[in-house]
Amino acid sequence: MSFIERLRNAGITPNDSEELRLQKALLVLASGLVSVAAIGWLLIYWALGPKLSTTLPFVLQVLVAANLLIYAASGNFAVFRFSQLAIFLFFPFIAQWALGNFVTASGVILWGLLAPVGALLCAGPRESVPWFAAYVFLTLLTGTFDFLLADYLVAAPSPVPLKASMAFFTLNFATISTIVWLLMRFAIVERQKARGELEDAHRQLHVEQERSERLLLNILPHPVAQRLKDDDCTIADGFAEVTVMFADIVNFTELASDMTPQQVFGMLNRVFSQFDEMAERLGLEKIKTIGDAYMVAGGLNTDLRDPCEAVAQLALDMRDWLAGAGARGANPLRVRIGIGTGPVVAGVVGKKKFIYDLWGDTVNLASRITGEGAPGSIQCDAATYDRLRNRFVFDPPHIVPIKGKGTVVVHRLSARRDLVEIAPDLPQRVVSPA
Template sequence: MTPSTAPVSLLARLRSGGIRPEDSADERLNKSLLVLATGLVCVASTLWLAVYWSLGPRLSATLPFVYQLLLAGNLAFFLYRGNFRSFRVTQLGLFLFAPFAAQWAIGNFITASGILLWGLLAPIGAILCIGARESLAWFFAYAFLVTLTGFFDYYLADAATYRNALVPVETSVVFFALNFLAVSSIVFMLLRFAIEQKQIIARRLAEAHALLEQEQARSERLLLNILPGPVARRLKENEKNIADGFADVSVMFADIVNFTQVAAGMTPAQVFSMLNRVFSRFDEQAEARGLEKIKTIGDAYMVAGGLNSDNADYTAAIADLALEMRDWLRNQTTGTGVLLDLRIGIGTGPVVAGVVGKKKFIYDLWGDTVNLASRITTEGVPGMVQVDTATYLRLRSRYDFHPPQTLYLKGKGDTVVYRLIGRRADEDVISTTELDIVLD
């Protein structure tokens, strides 16, 4: 270790003494301040005694030496036991009473050179290490000791010692005490005010931070309601042109049958209430199965499986969701006694998924699979779940279907579709590998 780095290393050891990993930031700072102050006071008392001797007066080294032993011993006991509360009180007590004991041993204000000013470290240390409110008791104790010392100096001063002084010794003693009290009070009050304001600012910052975290969490939830989790994270990282290709996705569309006629006899508020209740229920059912709701378009609902890893058997989950949505909606009414029903179409295959727009953006799907599922839905029969051939091949071992139907679809021509009945009672569940073999 070089001489230039030795003081820094010593200060670093003093400041980090007694700090534990579980301590809060405030607790770490309080410990660092008090341990550092202890070290500095020990060094300063040694220098004070050396200067005092060099100028001529021969003062016994017993009192400063005992003072340093008490400070160091108390510090060592704290480092061993780790009780900062006890160490804080005892060390501040030594800071407070030792200077007064030294002045009383030396003489009065004048002969002791105002050494009791060192006692101001106690209330100042209390502000920094305990708190502004708790420091008042320490300052009152300091002021009381200054006043008591001045009182005794006033009545017990040896006037003969200062016979040639221009100002009577009694007057000097009074003004020593007044000056000490005035300066100490100003320093203490300014420091206390600064600490109080700092604490107020810290509380406001903490409150603002808490509100910011709440708003961030609310924005996060809102974003996740619009976009899948991985896509939302990429968007927050300012990624542009978010678009991904998926080789295999099951897409489902569901349209409310005769919605225009049903809504014609309802008020706008009733229409909104009905759609909100229906689509909220669909959202809950889709989320429970690990599926991604894509969007609603008027009275149509779009959901997809295979865009995330929440459900490996997503095609079966889509089929179960379609059956549950259909059966649940059949038991609902518009409030006017009209029963509701769905047309549902499912297609399975490759899609492109991405975020469209910079403002009021939307997560959407494109591709032949999406178009096929949409056309199957449009040409569907109310109350029926129609699927394409790829979906049928994947589900036929576990679900019952009506015989295949051939529909003419716009842009597709004649297309074979299968109408889903439901899960087989004696369902023979096959593995994902077997499903892939079936598709091949």
């Protein structure tokens, strides 16, 4: 900052903390008030009759102004603070000693109280203690000498008439009280402004924190997100039984070839957003989307009574909704769905752009039987079938070859058993709940 900018801005720099800004502004304000008061002090004395020497007020003005200029040039607030407080402390006592005693000087040493008050506001409670102790010591020292020299001082001619002395007692008390009040008021108002700005910043930070947490919860399950916030550690958990489902849009490549990128995005966003709502309603955990494939799991948290049933219901809902919604569009949409149940390993991979993912034979099996299914089919492995056969309707089992696994028995899920029993003559797509 230039010299003029420092002088105009009380030496405040952009890097200063709010507290340091306030301290600098307070001390510069006090310096200005003292300079104005010193001129007024001398003019009022002259108006009341005593023609006092202008030396002391002039010296005070020069010291205060020179100190401000040095501070503006150097930017050293610590030196400026010490020297300015020293001027505030010692100069009133020098002025009283020059005028005589408490009565003739009208208690001008009261101005020295600005030193400990200024130290309290501009340095802190601990730093103000020596300044207050020095003020009390000089006051007691001055009072002691006035007491010992009282007879001599009373006999000596007074340079200040008694009426002027009494008037200045009132002025000194009123002026110093006003200055102290102005400094305290300025400090409190500025601190209230700073507190208001801080509270506003906290509110904005809270809003941003909630937004960040919502984004994090859209990526990770709540328990995993909480663990990442509490401890930056590797997250990898084993689960004995999780039901994993893959849904793959049939002939997506061919469909997308006749669409613009915006149309492709709009179609996938509409479909997957609907799938998200369905999964959330059933309490299931969406894992990820891979191109046109959608992956969901149940059993990663303890909130669900029967995760396998919830995944099966989601598969039926997805198939039926997509068949109905897709039939209304220019390009009818159908899905292949595969469901597997068994042990998995779940965890967060990487440090940047991380995802929560699942690994294991259960995941591989669910993915591969999805690709072996016919359009509109929901294929389940034997473990899933064993858990659902009393509540859901399955087609007769069939065997499919799976790379790396050989032949696998697969059961095709058709509908909920209770709905079929209630309305056996209606198409299953109609009686299955949306």
